[in-house]
Amino acid sequence: MSGCETAVEYVYQYIDDEITVRRRARIKWHLRRCPSCVGAYEFEKQLKQRVAAAGKAQPSPEFLAQIREIVEQAQGEGSS
Numbered sequence: 001m002s003g004c005e006t007a008v009e010y011v012y013q014y015i016d017d018e019i020t021v022r023r024r025a026r027i028k029w030h031l032r033r034c035p036s037c038v039g040a041y042e043f044e045k046q047l048k049q050r051v052a053a054a055g056k057a058q059p060s061p062e063f064l065a066q067i068r069e070i071v072e073q074a075q076g077e078g079s080s
């Protein structure tokens with residue numbers, strides 16, 4: 001599925017609302033057609049919500065890097 005790299009790259013900003021309207025539209029469009037990116041998006045969104053609900057600060061960069069790796073691995077599995 002093309003565009004996954006871009007979608008994954010911006011999905012974090014998409015959730016954080018730190019993205020331009022044009023990019024938002026692109027991500028939204030991609031998420032509609034790409035189940036693996038929807039999975040990454042939902043996972044990240046829930047993670048953020050849990051962190052917010054816990055009233056804690058942002059997760060550590062190391063933790064986020066780990067999550068990102070897991071997501072990228074999951075996406076790679078389908079397209080080898």
Ligand SMILES: [Zn+2]
Pocket residue numbers: 001002003004005007030034036037
């Ligand atoms: Zn995708």
